[in-house]
Amino acid sequence: MAYELHYWPTIQGRGEFVRLALEDAGARYRDVARGSEVEGGGEAALMARMAKPARPPFAPPFLVDGDLVIGQTANILLHLGPLGLAPEDEADRLWINQIQLTIADLVFEAHETHHPISVAETYETQKPEARRRAEAFRRQRIPKFLAWFEAILKAQGDDAWLLGGQVSYADLSLFQVVEGLTYAFPNAMATIIAKAPAVAALADRVRVRPNIALYLASPRRTPFSEEGIFRHYPELDE
Amino acid sequence: MAYELHYWPTIQGRGEFVRLALEDAGARYRDVARGSEVEGGGEAALMARMAKPARPPFAPPFLVDGDLVIGQTANILLHLGPLGLAPEDEADRLWINQIQLTIADLVFEAHETHHPISVAETYETQKPEARRRAEAFRRQRIPKFLAWFEAILKAQGDDAWLLGGQVSYADLSLFQVVEGLTYAFPNAMATIIAKAPAVAALADRVRVRPNIALYLASPRRTPFSEEGIFRHYPELDE
Numbered sequence: 001m002a003y004e005l006h007y008w009p010t011i012q013g014r015g016e017f018v019r020l021a022l023e024d025a026g027a028r029y030r031d032v033a034r035g036s037e038v039e040g041g042g043e044a045a046l047m048a049r050m051a052k053p054a055r056p057p058f059a060p061p062f063l064v065d066g067d068l069v070i071g072q073t074a075n076i077l078l079h080l081g082p083l084g085l086a087p088e089d090e091a092d093r094l095w096i097n098q099i100q101l102t103i104a105d106l107v108f109e110a111h112e113t114h115h116p117i118s119v120a121e122t123y124e125t126q127k128p129e130a131r132r133r134a135e136a137f138r139r140q141r142i143p144k145f146l147a148w149f150e151a152i153l154k155a156q157g158d159d160a161w162l163l164g165g166q167v168s169y170a171d172l173s174l175f176q177v178v179e180g181l182t183y184a185f186p187n188a189m190a191t192i193i194a195k196a197p198a199v200a201a202l203a204d205r206v207r208v209r210p211n212i213a214l215y216l217a218s219p220r221r222t223p224f225s226e227e228g229i230f231r232h233y234p235e236l237d238e
Numbered sequence: 239m240a241y242e243l244h245y246w247p248t249i250q251g252r253g254e255f256v257r258l259a260l261e262d263a264g265a266r267y268r269d270v271a272r273g274s275e276v277e278g279g280g281e282a283a284l285m286a287r288m289a290k291p292a293r294p295p296f297a298p299p300f301l302v303d304g305d306l307v308i309g310q311t312a313n314i315l316l317h318l319g320p321l322g323l324a325p326e327d328e329a330d331r332l333w334i335n336q337i338q339l340t341i342a343d344l345v346f347e348a349h350e351t352h353h354p355i356s357v358a359e360t361y362e363t364q365k366p367e368a369r370r371r372a373e374a375f376r377r378q379r380i381p382k383f384l385a386w387f388e389a390i391l392k393a394q395g396d397d398a399w400l401l402g403g404q405v406s407y408a409d410l411s412l413f414q415v416v417e418g419l420t421y422a423f424p425n426a427m428a429t430i431i432a433k434a435p436a437v438a439a440l441a442d443r444v445r446v447r448p449n450i451a452l453y454l455a456s457p458r459r460t461p462f463s464e465e466g467i468f469r470h471y472p473e474l475d476e
Contacts, residue, residue: 001441028407029401044286053389053393055333055390056386056390057260057336058340058343058383058386063422066330067329068329068330071336071340072335072336072339072340073310074339075332075335075336075339078332078335079332091305091306094306094316094317095310096295097308097310097313097316098295098308098309098313101310101339102296102309102310103314103315105296105346108346110344112350112354116354116355116367116371116373117354117367117370117374118370118374119374119379120372120376120378121374127353129355129367129370130418132355132356133354133355133356136355136356136357136358136359140356140358141357145296148294148296149347151291151294152293152294155291155292189314
C-alpha cells in the first residue's frame with residue numbers, strides 16, 4: 001500500500017525532508033494535499049485527517065502508513081527505515097536520529113530568522129528584529145552547525161556519507177538544508193560553505209543521485225519561496 | 239554499569255528531562271559535570287568528552303552508555319526504553335517519540351522568549367524583543383500546545399497517562415514543562431492551566447510518584463533560575 005504524506009501543498013517546508021527520502025527510495029506515496037478534492041485530496045483532506053481524535057499530529061507533516069498516523073519530521077524518517085535509508089544497527093540508528101534532530105534544530109533557527117517575534121504575524125511586522133536575528137544566525141549559528149557536520153564527514157574520510165559508507169536519510173536532509181540556506185542567504189553561504197568543503201561535496205553527491213535528480217527536475221519539486229522556511233529577503237543577507 | 243549523564247552542572251535545562259527518567263526508574267547514573275574534578279568529574283570532563291572526534295554530540299545533554307555516546311534529549315530518552323518508561327509496541331514508541339519531539343518544540347519556543355535575537359547575547363540586550371515574543375508565546379503558543387496535550391489525555395479518559403494506562407518518559411517531560419512554564423509565567427499559566435485540567439492532573443500525579451517526590455526533595459534537583467531555559471522575568475509575564 002502507498003504511503004500518504006500530508007503537508008501544505010504549495011511549499012517545500014518540513015514536508016520536503018520526507019519527500020526527499022520517499023523519492024530517493026522510489027517509494028509509492030500520495031502527496032495528499034496536492035491532490036484534487038474530487039479524488040479525496042486537497043488541503044481539506046489534510047485538515048480532516050488532522051482533526052481525527054485518535055493520536056492527532058500537532059502539525060504537518062505527518063505520514064499515514066496503513067493504520068499508523070505519524071507526526072514530527074524526524075519521527076517519520078525514523079519510521080521510514082524500511083526504505084533502505086536507515087542503518088540496521090541500533091547504535092547507527094541513534095546516531096542518524098541524533099544528526100536528524102540537530103538538523104531539525106538548525107531548520108527551526110532558520111525559520112526564526114524571518115519570524116523572531118511571532119509566527120502568527122507577517123514578516124513585515126517584525127523586520128527590524130528579523131534583521132538582528134538573521135545577522136546572529138549568519139555569523140554564529142550557521143558556521144557552528146556546518147562546522148559540526150564538516151567534522152563528522154572529515155572523520156570518515158573522502159567522499160563519505162554521515163554514516164561513512166552508507167547513505168542515510170540524514171544525508172538527504174543535510175543536502176536540503178544546504179540548498180535552503182544557499183537560497184536564503186547566498187552572500188553569507190558563499191563564504192561559509194567554502195569552509196565546509198565536505199558538506200558541499202556531500203550536497204553535490206546527493207543532487208545527482210538518480211532518483212533525486214529526477215525529482216528535482218520534476219514538477220513535484222516546488223521552488224523555494226517566501227512562504228516557506230528558507231526565505232530570501234536580501235536585507236537579511238547583507 | 240551506570241549511565242553517565244553529561245550536562246551543565248548548575249541548571250536544570252534540557253538535561254532535566256533525562257534526569258527525571260533516570261530518577262523515576264531508579265537507574266544508576268553519574269551526573270558527570272556535577273562531580274568533583276579529582277574524581278574525573280566537573281565541567282572539564284564534559285568538555286573533554288565532547289571534544290572526542292568519534293560521533294561528537296552537537297551540545298549537551300548527552301548520555302554515555304558503555305561505548306555509546308548519545309546526544310539530543312529525545313534521542314536519549316528513546317534509548318532509555320529499557321528503563322521501563324517506554325512502550326514496547328512500535329506504534330506506541332513512535333507516538334511517544336512524536337509527543338516528546340513536540341515537547342521539545344515547546345521547550346525551544348520557551349527558550350526563545352528570553353533570547354529572541356541571539357543566544358550569544360544576554361537577555362538584557364534583547365529585552366524589548368523578548369517582551370513582544372513572550373506576549374505571543376503566552377497568548378497563542380502555550381495555549382495551543384497545552385490544548386493538544388489536553389485533547390490527547392481527554393481522549394484516554396480519567397487519570398490517563400499520554401499513552402493511556404502506562405506511564406512513559408513523555409509524561410515526566412510534560413510534568414517538567416508544566417513546572418517550568420508555571421515558574422516562568424505564573425500569571426499567564428494560572429489562566430491557561432485552568433483550561434487544561436487533565437494536563438494539570440497529570441503533572442500532579444507525576445509530582446507524587448515515589449522516586450520523583452524523593453528526587454524533587456533532594457539536593458540533586460537544582461532550583462529553576464534565570465540561567466536556565468524557563469526563566470522568571472516579571473516583565474515577560476504581564
